[in-house]
């Protein structure tokens with residue numbers, strides 16, 4: 001269940017797969033860039049000047065793509081400069097909403113749904129209403145809704161305003177990071193969705209094969225290593241981590257990615273726990289939202305919406321923050 005915006009109208013949708021039984025992720029619609037001085041982004045994207053309390057980040061704690069941006073925000077220590085709203089974990093016929101629930105932080109503009117924010121930005125908007133959304137309060141527009149780009153701009157944009165000095169996309173490592181990202185994106189981050197939403201046996205099996213061949217490749221690559229690239233924390237780690245954190249609790253069962261668990265791959269498991277237990281990261285992990293979202297929202301693959309009790313996992317996560325102290 002979910003929906004899509006067509007010329008600004010919200011239309012509910014039943015299935016996640018196309019006619020070939022394949023899951024197709026649509027490109028994100030808003031691609032502006034935050035820069036220190038408002039200059040255009042690295043590829044000439046429309047620039048927005050980084051300013052404290054000018055922007056707002058809409059996320060779901062359940063979503064692995066939005067989770068990337070929460071991790072960057074915590075690692076850079078920019079929580080006060082960049083406040084957040086958190087959706088309810090259930091995504092049904094209205095898509096993401098701000099209905100009341102533990103951990104939900106409503107929209108300060110008062111929209112009850114995330115698609116309301118897309119419609120506010122552009123009354124003729126087309127496409128999915130996805131999280132994350134980086135919103136500009138000044139122009140009342142969406143700066144960007146592509147997580148890979150939001151994390152890349154957050155690593156530098158606020159440095160002149162007191163962000164912590166951490167560069168997750170250092171010049172010297174870019175080509176290696178890009179290479180790892182490319183494989184991890186297609187076969188792992190999006191790979192679990194392509195397996196889980198497949199509506200043909202053959203499509204499912206192909207995607208599972210690609211996924212586990214990449215996980216084995218990562219397992220080898222992490223032998224004796226704490227990070228994927230350059231022995232330092234980069235965006236390649238953050239992008240992989242948010243999928244790993246959901247794997248044993250959700251993708252293994254709900255998306256039928258059950259060849260092995262992450263807990264059975266010693267290097268990946270050690271690597272995942274090492275990153276997850278960093279205090280900044282631990283505070284962003286909310287397994288209740290994660291499990292509640294997938295098992296409760298995708299009724300085509302889990303018709304009862306029952307959320308499994310296990311597995312027992314210990315990421316050292318913090319309790320859910322309430323609206324006042326997120």
Ligand SMILES: N[C@@H](CCC(=O)N[C@@H](CS)C(=O)NCC(=O)O)C(=O)O
Pocket residue numbers: 002003027028062063064065066095128129130131132145146147148
């Ligand atoms: N390419 C986007 C993908 C974001 C995305 O697909 N988010 C999902 C949640 S995990 C979503 O909001 N889906 C809404 C929908 O399908 O209607 C990104 O990385 O930012």
